[in-house]
Amino acid sequence: MTIRIYNTLTRKKETFETLEPNKVSIYVCGPTVYAKAHVGHAMSVLVFDIIRRYLEYRGYEVRHVMNYTDVDDKIIQRANIEAVNPFDLAEQYIEEFRQHLNDLNILPATLYPRATEEIEHIIEMIQGLIEKGHAYASGGDVYFFVGSAECYGKLSGRKLEDMQSGYRIDVDDRKETPMDFALWKASKPGEPAWESPWGQGRPGWHIECSAMSYYHLGEQIDIHGGGNDLIFPHHENEIAQTESLTGKPFARYWVHNGMLQLSGEKMSKSLGNLVTIADFLAENDADVLRMLVLNSSYRSPLKFGDETVGHAKRALDRLRMALRPASPGATGAAPEFLEAQIAFTCQGFIDSMDDDFNTAGALGHLFELVRAVNQARDQGVGPEGLAKAQGLLLEFAGVLGLELEHAGGDGRGPGEAAPFVDLLLEVRAELRNQKLWTLSDKVRDRLAELGVIVEDGKEDATWRWK
């Protein structure tokens, strides 16, 4: 009964052991806020939300920190183009992202630090690195001296020699060696700037995460997460910075989610092939995206498209359908096979999730329970008989962050239309009694066009949003 996690650092699944018993510290790299967030960002956030929920389910007290990078070149560039204040621009997108987190049913992190609010800590950390000989100031900039970090490359599996011969690295006179990266950047007039020992400037990207993690979670943390596109250079550099300063291993487990792909390519802001979270949620229930993520393995690339989204939606519907009440008047007790399936699903769900958060496997066990519940219902098992199995389904779905009780394919509950739909169905029941099939079918078809699915049961008809 131990959790195993795939650690990018060792390229192996390892038994999960925390620094402190029953406590987990997680730092996840959040977005750079210069544009609308897309469903790829949502995937990352969902993956770590699911991990966090499961760890809590398994009894851990989780400290979860996610940052916002609210000052960097892209933000400044974008603000210049739009002729707005870069801080306002960042603020606007942070606010939007927060709303997305809420809409996506993401548990709030313990803390959402921002680069601009941590300048003091960042400067302190840079000074510490300079004092230890790991960084040097150069013309208003400060660079990390990569050659001074013993294990540089250990996360991404790269060798310094290989990279130095790489053709993509620009030669920069201010750097002592080409791979050195900026900790502090001197600002140009008009750019956001803070006073520092090296003059007016702003922090480099990598140092902010090291600093925030250090000051909010401590020298060492349990899990550091992010998209696998951050492995190099971002996380490699974080390791270099933090470990050079503390002399201790930074994160015990490096966890990276795969990239969401749109038509065979990584969805990204720079490629421009994206679907924004806002656009997606305008058309779909948030649980559809979560289902898409759950049905795959978080480390692999995930295809996003009409087909996979459709699959996710139907799979979600199937889970929801299992929560339907017993047939009217049914009173049967829970049969043995249902009890057996409950025990089996309990074990299977936990075993799967313990194994590097194998959500697809866990879902498989949930679907087995779904079938058993449906079988039982068909056999006339009553509400009490179904309650335990349905309760378990709801509980485990909740662990994964699915809100099955929010019925309605696109997030609509019965809502204001309910009385009117009910009225139509009442009239339709009359038509059916009189065997006026053409008319009653017309009502059903027209309702279907409006997104209402009507299902005729033995007694009465039920309806739900498509």
Added chain:
RNA sequence: GGCGACGUAGCCAAGUGGUAAGGCAGAGGUCUGCAAAACCUUGAUCACGGGUUCGAAUCCCGUCGUCGCCUCCA
């Protein structure tokens, strides 16, 4: 060119040494006035080629392919 991950039925996807979960789609059936939902039945020897082993999808080597990173990127 370098580093890394991956390649399981039409699609999505578990399984990592003992003869392949689950979902979607398809086919047939039960139920239904017809539908829908649900239930039952139905499909793959695991990219390819070698090797290790009594035995491999599962370990090793090679080939091909896909994706990611090497520049900002979840």
